[in-house]
Amino acid sequence: MKKILPFVTLALMLIACNPAGNSNQENKPTNDSLASVAVKYATGFSVRDSADVRLVDVGKKDHFALVHTDDAIVPQGYTKVKVPIKRTICMTALQLSNFTILDAHDVVKGITGTKNLFNQDILARVKDGRMVKIGMEGEFDNELVLAANPDVIFISPSKRGGYDAIKETGITLVPHLGYKELDPLGQAEWIKFVGLFIGKEREANELFAGIEQRYNALKAQAANVKTRPSVTSGEMHYGNWHAVGGKNYLAQIFRDAGAEYVINDDETSGEDLEFEKMYALSANADYWRILNSYAGEFSYEALKASEPRNEMLKSFKEKKVIYCNMKQTPYYEIAPVKPDVLLKDFVAIFHPELVEKDYQPTFYHLLR
Numbered sequence: 001m002k003k004i005l006p007f008v009t010l011a012l013m014l015i016a017c018n019p020a021g022n023s024n025q026e027n028k029p030t031n032d033s034l035a036s037v038a039v040k041y042a043t044g045f046s047v048r049d050s051a052d053v054r055l056v057d058v059g060k061k062d063h064f065a066l067v068h069t070d071d072a073i074v075p076q077g078y079t080k081v082k083v084p085i086k087r088t089i090c091m092t093a094l095q096l097s098n099f100t101i102l103d104a105h106d107v108v109k110g111i112t113g114t115k116n117l118f119n120q121d122i123l124a125r126v127k128d129g130r131m132v133k134i135g136m137e138g139e140f141d142n143e144l145v146l147a148a149n150p151d152v153i154f155i156s157p158s159k160r161g162g163y164d165a166i167k168e169t170g171i172t173l174v175p176h177l178g179y180k181e182l183d184p185l186g187q188a189e190w191i192k193f194v195g196l197f198i199g200k201e202r203e204a205n206e207l208f209a210g211i212e213q214r215y216n217a218l219k220a221q222a223a224n225v226k227t228r229p230s231v232t233s234g235e236m237h238y239g240n241w242h243a244v245g246g247k248n249y250l251a252q253i254f255r256d257a258g259a260e261y262v263i264n265d266d267e268t269s270g271e272d273l274e275f276e277k278m279y280a281l282s283a284n285a286d287y288w289r290i291l292n293s294y295a296g297e298f299s300y301e302a303l304k305a306s307e308p309r310n311e312m313l314k315s316f317k318e319k320k321v322i323y324c325n326m327k328q329t330p331y332y333e334i335a336p337v338k339p340d341v342l343l344k345d346f347v348a349i350f351h352p353e354l355v356e357k358d359y360q361p362t363f364y365h366l367l368r
Helices: 005-017 093-101 120-128 144-146 182-186 191-198 201-222 249-256 275-282 300-306 308-312 329-337 339-350
Strands: 045-050 053-058 063-069 079-082 088-089 108-111 151-155 171-173 230-233 240-244 270-273 287-293 321-323
Touching: 005 144, 045 191, 053 182, 063 171, 079 171, 079 230, 088 093, 093 329, 108 120, 108 144, 144 321, 182 201, 182 249, 182 329, 182 339, 191 201, 201 249, 201 275, 201 339, 230 240, 230 275, 249 339, 270 275, 270 339, 300 321, 308 321, 329 339
Parallel strands: 063 079, 088 108, 088 151, 151 171, 230 287, 287 321
Antiparallel strands: 045 053, 053 063, 240 270
């Protein structure tokens, strides 16, 4: 009896400190979901806490108050969202990548389609009906949207839209502006944004901290290289060459990988150029980066066949084309949350001495 008494006393002390037991905690967030979220690189959203409400501003027009109880009072101008959400629809692969890295496919009940998707778990969910295909933006099947019964729908305002009919259902539409970020780490930081809605703030913080550490460590190494090769990007399509601008996140990755993008001084994120103008910029570039969905095995012969003038470029002649095939690689469905891996692929090409000798690229490799 004497041995038991100290434990009874301890229990009574704990109850005295919290006389209501756990009843007050049922509708409140856990310590994990209350983890503070600091936005360091992303420019499209911000977070601040106010009493029992977490305020999330997206761009300049959309404002959300994330709450854990129905009776929470939110500031004027904010849309109330009870979190963690249990069901949602994703409109883009970039959005989906955030749920993938957070191991949260259970929350996603609908996507636009499965083209160029490799993730076996997602494909299995679509096949057995746990995740529905609602059609491409602008051509939604509203019955399937309603059947998915989402708490919120993550949208991409840059696309064709088609959201008016969905708005009439009362479903909250949440813009995901990750595609606008010009900093690779800024784009990846949107995993924190999704974490806020699904109750995985702490996990998102930890994942991003790892990405940030690896990216910046390799960036610091590449900053000390003695020579910085030049690189061009894109290819001809329908009479024009779509070139990323000097403000594009890809141009930033080139710079961080110890290279110089040929249109570094361009202040846009991208534009369509005629071949002659792009040739003037790219003729003597050391490397040429290409991302496409070529059916079959892409080669220098295929590149020449698509545009005979391609063989005029120095990078073509010296066989220094950097290539990724989206039909063979899960680029858009995972690269947005792996900028550290993307950076390492480029560093391995530009400065192979900075990575391990047996490094195997994930996305980009030199075309053979």
